[in-house]
Amino acid sequence: MKRIFLMVYLMLITSTMTAQKLVVSENQRFLMTEDGRPFFWMADTAWELFHRCDREQADFYLEKRAAQGFNVIQAVALAEIDGLFTPNPYGDLPLINADPDRPNPSYFEHVDYIIKKADSLDLYIALLPTWGDKVFKNSWGIGPEIFTTENARRFGNWIGHRYKDYDNIIWVIGGDRNPRPNSDDVEIWNEMAEGIAEKAGGYEGTLMGYHPQPKEKGGSSTWFHNEPWLDFNMHQTGHCADRGTYKHITHDYGLKPTKPVIDAEPLYEDHPNCFNAKELGYSLPEDIRRIMYWNVFAGAFGQTYGCHDVWQMYSLDKEGINGPLRPWTLALDLPMANQVKHLKNLFLSRPYITRIPDQSMVLGKQEENNDYVSVTRDALGTYALFYFPTGKTTTVDMSALKGSEFLSWWYDPRTGNAYKASPIKSSSTLVIEPPTSGKGQDWILVIDGMNQNFGVPGKSLSID
Template sequence: MKTKSFLALLLALLPLCRIVGQQTLPRLQVAENQRFLVTENGDPFFWMADTAWELFHRCDREEAAFYLKKRAEQGFNVVQAVALAEIDGLNSPNPYGETPLIGNDPNQPNPAYFSHVDTVIKMAAAQGIYVAMLPTWGDKVFTHSWGKGPEVFTIENARSFGTWLGKRYRDQSNIVWVLGGDRNPRKGSSDEAIWRSMAQGLVEGMGNEKRALMSFHPQPAAPGGSSNWFHRDEWLDFNMHQTGHCANQPTYQKIRHDYQLQPVKPTLDAEPLYEDHPNCFNAKELGYSVPEDIRRIMYWNVFAGAFGQSYGCHAVWQMYTPDREGINGPLRPWKEALDLPMAHQVKHLKNLMLSRPFLSRIPAQEMIVDPQEDDEHHVVATRDREGSYAMVYFPTGKVIGVDTRSLQSKTLKATWYDPRTGYQIAAGHISSGPDCRIHPPSAGQDWVLILDARPSR
């Protein structure tokens, strides 16, 4: 019996052994031009996140290790997860029988619950992954019709909870804090004050010398996302959107809105349409999302000026298994869903954007000559501010005119980039001009045209 007990102890400790001696990830910070994120070493950072809201709440250490290893292999560098989780996160215990608050009191966090959170965050760091950590899902502030709550936060205890979290994780370099949790502040309520108080507590707990980046995750909103309420708040380092779960919405418009705001702050879509999600929550009439829907949103947003992009899978965010009640009809268990097509394709977007000068990239919609509708055919362009390259995304392969005169040379090297595979097809050279008619390799499929200016001699 002693031997069996010893072996059981060893097996339980294996996930912890893997994180001993981990290499500390460099902290993230806003780039000098206020448009992008960089590491504290100055290296460009393209945010390629997966949405794993229930990671801390529903996964044990072995499952968390499996999940993080898979996502790292697929090219993800951020996971979005919630401490006080959405799915009855206060009263339904984690795999070790622990709930996050003693007596559901934010003034009394349960160290045993957060010990598991500690381990998962360190596991993520060992895989080169940053954690975009939500202190709480928004239903603990405002339950509304789809949350279980209970509502436990006040202006006072939000600050103390934030301070406790800030102190606990101030030395963990791979954390980005995200307030909000799928709730928009209500007019005439204390919601904004509660979130600001929690942000103040986090800053106090971390100390300015070790302050992690912070943002806010809203519901779908207009014209911006987090910027609608908090853009001028000093604690808000970059803006977030949730653009909803319908296909072919002009998500790029929301990115463009934030891009034009003053003061300048980075922006991205942190919750787009998930893969394998019922379109507009209506699977019966509209079916489920497919990879083409997801790619279109991602490339639209990044080319419109976002500094990165989040991905989500409907089964994975909720860590669905057949013995759990699924939310909004997940199609398969979460471990199987980890290998859906887009999970293997997101790295092609990250690799493409980092293949050229990154911090000087700007939106370049003025390069598109022809009038366009805000539909699935909408072509978007981005380029280097110095004119060394441009990229044009064709979501359905339609022919369109492109004005290339903003690039440095009169002769441009053309390359087609396949966003499904990352393969590149040399397309020779074209002469720069005000209306170059561009014919993608195939109609009905999405392509990226890369135009590189020839170096001047």
């Protein structure tokens, strides 16, 4: 009966598929829909979604995240938390006898259901075929290590073929692992990625990244930047509050060939800072906001959010990992989960594909601390955005902008509200003093050319 219901549901929901396939923009910096609309990646991290949630829970989760403005959900088919031997809520394991050549149809019918439900809500699934402990366990994860250079391509073929017709799939290889030196790891991941591409539409028909562990400078680019299957680079900047995450984005932004870059795992909400809650406490919204705005201002094509309670779908009947503070259903409404849409809305309210980072607009040496002011602007000089993490008074160079007079707005990243400021006369330098200052008092100054018609920051872009 369960399977009959699922088949009927999938037939019905297929007729209402909404998501368009995503492609890389012509300038190789951003993502777009096939019909040419800019796509700002605003993801949530739900690694255990397929493994720990039944259909009712998955519906609740996806509907909530869609309503909050998310458009990508990062989830894993062969999950992290004993994903091969602890069944899903319906008693199904993903593989028969933990054999990657024998996927269990019942388990993947549940995955199908969730992906199609996401599609009906215009949500994309950043699908990890496996967590990294199935390649090697390192110091965490229980594996077992089931993938080899011989079977990784076959599993890639299988899962690629299964989801080849799903336009809301973004493929993510890796699963929180950096390939080990003097090992087969790079070859295994390459084989899996190539296997997916073979059966899911080739390099042109798939969109693919790689999810690494934290690493200085390059993330995925360290091993895979020149691979034809890698369409965009990913970083994991880790779970400490006081890190210059923008430097990771800047590193990959400057690589050749040009590829889009994103932070796919930053500091999570409700997460112990540096895994040390006793001495450092838990993450704060202002720290997460700073990381996110820094990254996007540095040139990232979007940003991933995560909540420590939600990624593991923690509930009171389960053993928590690294001290979750509340059940996932309650954590869905934490402050940052309702603030991340303001980041997406701000950037989509101005011309997006021509946006570039430009730190040369900040005059004087900046200390690399939490006061660091970031700048992004239109390459054509029609607008500029300045992010002030602590409201520090700053002198900027206006010469990159075109015009003799400018409109200005203060944008509040906590509420998404914009407040019109005084017009600005053209001059080579400008001293900017945000409305408030101090920890948690972050602001964005939006400067528009007077003859532009971009409208209120954070609202839909309207150009005559």
